[in-house]
Amino acid sequence: MAEFLSPLLNLFPEGLRALVLILIQIMLVVMPLVIAVAYTTYFERKIIGYMQVRIGPNRVGPLGLLQPFADVFKLMFKEIIIPTAANKFIFFTAPVLILFAALVAWAVVPFDDGWVIADVNAGLLYVLAVGAAGVYGVILAGWASNSKYALLGGLRSAAHKIAYELAMGFALVGVLMASQSLNLQDIVRAQSGSILHWYWLPLLPMFVVYFISGVAETNRAPFDIAEGESEIVAGFHVEYSGMGFVLFMLAEYASMILISALTAIMFLGGWLSPFQGTFLESAFAWIPGIFWMFAKIAVLLFVFIWFRATFPRYRYDQIMRLGWKVLIPVTLIWIVVEGVAIYFKLGPWFA
Amino acid sequence: MSFIKLLFLVFASSAVLSAFMMITTRNTVYAALYLVLTFFSTALVWMLLEAEFLSIVLILVYIGAVMVLFLFVVMMLDVNTAATREGFVRFLPLGAGVAILMILEMSLVLGPKLFGLDLYPAPVPKPADHSNTEAIGSVLYTVYVYPFEIAAVILLVAMIAAIMLTLRRRPETKYQDASAQAKVQSKDRVRIIKMSAEPRITDVAK
Numbered sequence: 287m288a289e290f291l292s293p294l295l296n297l298f299p300e301g302l303r304a305l306v307l308i309l310i311q312i313m314l315v316v317m318p319l320v321i322a323v324a325y326t327t328y329f330e331r332k333i334i335g336y337m338q339v340r341i342g343p344n345r346v347g348p349l350g351l352l353q354p355f356a357d358v359f360k361l362m363f364k365e366i367i368i369p370t371a372a373n374k375f376i377f378f379t380a381p382v383l384i385l386f387a388a389l390v391a392w393a394v395v396p397f398d399d400g401w402v403i404a405d406v407n408a409g410l411l412y413v414l415a416v417g418a419a420g421v422y423g424v425i426l427a428g429w430a431s432n433s434k435y436a437l438l439g440g441l442r443s444a445a446h447k448i449a450y451e452l453a454m455g456f457a458l459v460g461v462l463m464a465s466q467s468l469n470l471q472d473i474v475r476a477q478s479g480s481i482l483h484w485y486w487l488p489l490l491p492m493f494v495v496y497f498i499s500g501v502a503e504t505n506r507a508p509f510d511i512a513e514g515e516s517e518i519v520a521g522f523h524v525e526y527s528g529m530g531f532v533l534f535m536l537a538e539y540a541s542m543i544l545i546s547a548l549t550a551i552m553f554l555g556g557w558l559s560p561f562q563g564t565f566l567e568s569a570f571a572w573i574p575g576i577f578w579m580f581a582k583i584a585v586l587l588f589v590f591i592w593f594r595a596t597f598p599r600y601r602y603d604q605i606m607r608l609g610w611k612v613l614i615p616v617t618l619i620w621i622v623v624e625g626v627a628i629y630f631k632l633g634p635w636f637a
Numbered sequence: 638m639s640f641i642k643l644l645f646l647v648f649a650s651s652a653v654l655s656a657f658m659m660i661t662t663r664n665t666v667y668a669a670l671y672l673v674l675t676f677f678s679t680a681l682v683w684m685l686l687e688a689e690f691l692s693i694v695l696i697l698v699y700i701g702a703v704m705v706l707f708l709f710v711v712m713m714l715d716v717n718t719a720a721t722r723e724g725f726v727r728f729l730p731l732g733a734g735v736a737i738l739m740i741l742e743m744s745l746v747l748g749p750k751l752f753g754l755d756l757y758p759a760p761v762p763k764p765a766d767h768s769n770t771e772a773i774g775s776v777l778y779t780v781y782v783y784p785f786e787i788a789a790v791i792l793l794v795a796m797i798a799a800i801m802l803t804l805r806r807r808p809e810t811k812y813q814d815a816s817a818q819a820k821v822q823s824k825d826r827v828r829i830i831k832m833s834a835e836p837r838i839t840d841v842a843k
Binding site: 426428441451 | 666670673689690693694696697700701702705706708709712713766767768769770813815
């Protein structure tokens with residue numbers, strides 16, 4: 287990418303070139319991400335519409351394709367209401383914090399071989415740490431609003447995120463053991479071979495646990511107790527209007543896409559072609575890796591939306607039970623199984 | 638002044654400043670948030686020392702889990718700020734004495750006299766592909782395996798003790814047994830009775 291941009295970079299003085307290159311790379315990730323968020327909201331409404339035998343948005347533009355922009359403009363021009371007794375500073379910091387956590391993890395996500403902003407050795411740990419820091423936005427929004435529904439939403443979110451972070455961490459330990467690396471690019475490279483070499487097969491329980499925890503981490507249905515509109519109105523963001531609300535929505539969808547991207551990287555072979563190792567490999571060799579990456583992200587996003595259309599919301603104690611008593615023991619057992627498999631060099635995955 | 642040094646000064650001063658603010662602020666939620674900022678700044682200082690594993694684990698464990706639980710409790714407190722200030726003047730001499738003593742002790746041990754650059758030359762920066770995590774893992778599970786295991790067992794014992802201390806069975810509370818709920822079948826709940834049909838109303842009228 288640096289060679290491609292070199293005529294542009296030469297316009298800048300020597301000392302600034304690295305900084306400009308990084309800024310361009312950040313823009314190349316964030317701008318498509320924001321567009322993707324806008325169209326994820328559109329597809330969510332369309333898909334749920336068809337699943338419920340409705341049509342979904344179809345009035346703004348052809349097939350309703352301009353609907354996300356209409357929504358954004360509507361929200362931008364809405365009045366921003368600040369509750370009288372709210373803590374103003376934290377009330378406005380909270381949505382920024384949550385968006386920060388949703389965007390900053392993209393720094394280590396590889397889209398193709400070598401297409402990554404920061405090729406970090408401890409990428410897997412970094413992703414976990416950033417995800418953990420993302421809880422603050424929700425908790426602080428709940429507290430700063432000074433509303434009982436918001437506070438209850440924040441507290442629920444604090445409790446369930448800690449439980450699911452543990453399960454997520456243990457699932458990633460499994461990936462770490464199989465790939466012998468914390469670097470996300472090395473993890474993808476370790477899965478090359480064929481579709482059966484991808485970690486969804488040897489680490490199937492980890493894959494399921496990771497994706498379920500990912501749904502819980504992003505506060506999506508059926509784990510959206512932090513919002514829980516049937517019990518606590520809209521939970522942690524009940525007092526937010528206009529741009530504050532936009533930031534929460536942006537962060538929620540950005541972290542949904544992030545979880546899908548990470549699941550694709552760690553369990554579905556990232557940018558690797560699904561036809562690798564079969565007779566179709568040469569026929570599909572012209573397709574760039576980033577296409578497969580996007581296709582996998584899109585499939586997982588569809589599953590996210592499918593969950594929302596299918597499952598009723600979990601009750602709070604059921605969420606806790608699932609996290610602590612089902613998901614965490616499953617990962618612990620599979621870590622032991624994997625350890626045995628690695629010791630005996632069980633092929634083709636652990637050879 | 639190099640860029641790294643500037644970064645260090647920024648992170649170090651924000652760590653010290655936020656630690657100071659944590660103990661002086663009256664709002665308990667602010668105090669918890671300043672502590673988060675202290676942890677974060679410290680983690681970044683460790684990152685400058687090329688200790689990326691410790692740095693990220695500090696963020697993951699302390700910011701991501703421990704402080705979340707702290708906030709969980711603190712947010713639900715309705716602290717009377719006047720009451721918390723009551724003992725301030727009374728305990729000030731004692732607190733100041735302890736603080737001065739600690740600073741004195743630390744300045745005796747730490748400082749350029751014993752840790753100066755002439756005694757310990759600055760370490761050579763590691764190459765970019767050096768993995769700090771791997772380096773820690775390879776000594777932790779070989780050279781220090783017994784201390785590591787002993788520490789793990791002590792933590793496990795502490796965890797079991799903490800659970801036992803807070804665990805109390807309250808017979809009056811109604812629990813739901815999830816596995817019993819999942820196992821239940823229609824024959825446990827529904828009884829189908831064969832009954833002869835009632836005579837039709839028109840037949841009765843005749």
